[in-house]
Amino acid sequence: MESQTDFRAQPNLGENERPVVVRACDMCRKKKIRCEPTTQGCSQCTKYGTRCHFTPIATKRKPRRPAGFKYIAQLEERISGLEALLGDRSLGKPPVTDISWRKEHTTPAAFLDTAVDLSTLGGYISDRMWPHPAPELRPATLPARQPLPTKAVALELIEEMFSNYNRFLPLFDEDDFLREFHLKYESSNPRDAGWWACLNVVLSIAHRLRSIHAADPTKDHILAFGHVQNALSVVSELNVSERSLSAVQALAGMACILQGTPDPAPAAMLVAAALRLAQAMNLHRECSSPGLTESEAEKRRRVFWKVYILDKDISLRTGRPFGQDDDEMDVRLPSNASLEEGNLDLFNRRIGLALVQGQVYKQLYSVRASRQTATQRAIAAQELSSLLSYWKSSAQLELPEDSIILSGLPLSGEMIHKVVLRLTYIHCLTMIDRHLPPTAQSSSDQQLSRFEPASLSPPGSLCVAESRKAIRLVEAIPQGDCSCVWMLLHAFFAAASSMLHNLTQNPMSPDAISDLDLVKPFLRLLETLARDPSTLSQSEELVRMRRTCNSLNLEAKEAVELFSSRFPAAFV
Template identity: 50%
Template structure:
């Protein structure tokens, strides 16, 4: 992973400083001296360098911190930058000029952000275990807290598995805080620094065999990257996590000589199934093959046993969300295999139509088995203090809608599914896909500002829903819902415009600009056809 971010021809090293714990709750070791403004956020990604080093710290490590010149960058002596604090022992040497700090570019690794003081970190760890971890039990709480007490004050990249895991937990806490805040900028900036902390040890994690913590770290980094403007690397990371899990036989059922107790075995199952969920989900969104083949696994589903707390702070049990995501992930894998894969593209249209009908049946069965509580979403979601439990309910439903939009185009014209009796349907009967897409888009009226991570998590399902509605409208321009549908997609267009216009480097996204362009083209064509057939004339979008 680091090869994507740093050059391999490094010949420059710096004496490593101890990555100690800050005595100041807002004093990180970062690019450009801290993460306290939009311009400083940009520096995290561009790598404008100033590093506060801590020589002589009692916890200092003895290894070397390697830095690499960027693609097209150049190295500058330490003393050329007055903002750099240079250790006394380096300044006094005649050879100090050999210690160089590279002028980092967009694809290089920035300096590491310092971790918060232990009391503050403990509070953040507890927040993660109260909100995210009960839904996706990636870590065993008791085991993690023991490691926290033992290792936190010595946290550094020299222990890559712990370094990745603690940074993932801190990121998730800032994500949760950001969703509860009217202005998530500060929490986003802090999370941004911890993401780069975790990315700094990806290469070590990928080759750490036999370590469940390495799998947890890779899965955790892949999860948090989904909430960023550029989530592409998450596919590489989750694939690496799956391969590492396979090397540990986590994809297998009970092995007679594994020498672990039931609690440890249960935690391994949970870690594997969480990796499985995101492997299927990310690969389907990226239209690339998942790493785990369903025919090459026989691991049982996770249970509620063990010491892991699966109760949320509001008293709800989260195991139903986890199992619902697992069963939906199985269907996602089948959608890719039967409709999106290279093998599927070689099949006849009738063969794909038959597969689509089968997948529709699976989705219908899955939907009917879901608890009503998980699918009935409040319109005030973005204003409520519901935490990850409520957000994951949205993700669950929007993922289901995304699956419908992938299957529906392959159905034969006569195979239109209608909502079941429990649905509140409009007088004009529509297929399940269009009805669900309209319902999903209606929630955008209450969408949060663009700074929230959940916007990036949901952006592709929302775009798919809008595309399905607009294509349906172009094919049925005389529908009584035509004007309503045109108005329904406007909040998404405004959201995409805001995302595409954000030029801060940490928020800049080519994908948002692509989605904005496509959505406007579809909306313009649908509006033109509707107005033309209704005698209004060819009116372009504003």
């Protein structure tokens, strides 16, 4: 018998070859039975009187690669690209946009480490189909860092931002911010990450507000883009080394800006980062720091609720889980007397709607909800419909849509926020309506919902009536504010798709012709957005909305024309 560990009979081994100890003889290995070597052969071969022979095998093994070597290679490639980019910037060269590299690496995981394409913050559509602003390619070259304006200009921009946006959705405290501004503005730099990011967020929002009323918004769009890029350059520092209220404010502010882009993923990641940081600071708890003054506690409440609103809104928009569970918080609603009563009411109404949005996702679109029967979801939808109806009655959300559109005047800051609130309500209503049973005038077609509800029935009369009001607000989108297009696109899609699906099921409706006319501006908007290849490639949602609406519009027209040809008197 040849020894089990005798390798003398083996051929010469190469450099990368290793002898393998054969632990079973040929016969036992063939029979796949346990081999027990003895001095005269293994026990099995001795028992059956067969020749016991061990055949050693030499294998050629490649050097072992570390776990995750592909990911490490990708990181090395990205680092090389960033080093080259930083080298160009240090020499004063404008960064070169490598489109292929950007498409390959602009994933959620790479977002916080690479520059974000914010092309939709600038541009103006010249297409005759749609007179409103929409994204185009961003300026080809921008400085490595957007220079800050003079102190006088910066102060003017800050005052505009606080008198408009922050007045209705308070993210920053005006007194604290102005105190920091006068102390630090001349020495502002990225090393003070929290202040640097907050300052550039405020300047970016201010330029965006200016662009709404500007005859040519291009300059303000470019400046807004540059300032948000400044803020994004310190995201990693805010996540890792900062644990301050200003860091939460900065992350939430950047998320607000990036909501108005074709891709909601970067905004969702910033909201998640802001929420985790807020939880680490116990902003979600009312009695987390007994030593705080009431003024400081109120500031923390306002910041937390702003992040909470963003969290719930993006969750229902993207169909992904939210980060803050209502059972894991006990913070009170804002009640600071420094806010005007009407503005505080608007902020609290938005918080109330966010609470409903969270329950809609949790009870109708979460993984747990998908495991329930359609009947169970229908019961939950009825309860949520009642809850949303109660919220609407208490919020006094009626808007004079006709006067808003026909006036032709720019909307005031308060009216813009009311329009956004109204459209957010419509989106929430349609998401509930799709799960109501047929007896309650329920849900839309499966293709209308990105979450694919199981039921199939026309939308309810309330949903259709509210959708008619909402779709008219397409004409009220502020001229120059292309971010509003992307932020409200889901709400307009929900309203238009509900109306069109209702026509396919009820072509005899006396409002059929007028409903087809009402959705035309939104359909033209989708076609105009789709004309820009870069925009279309960035937004899978736009592709889906356009395909669904075109299909539904064709079906609705065919249904209405067929019915009108059979019963012409019904349309007289």
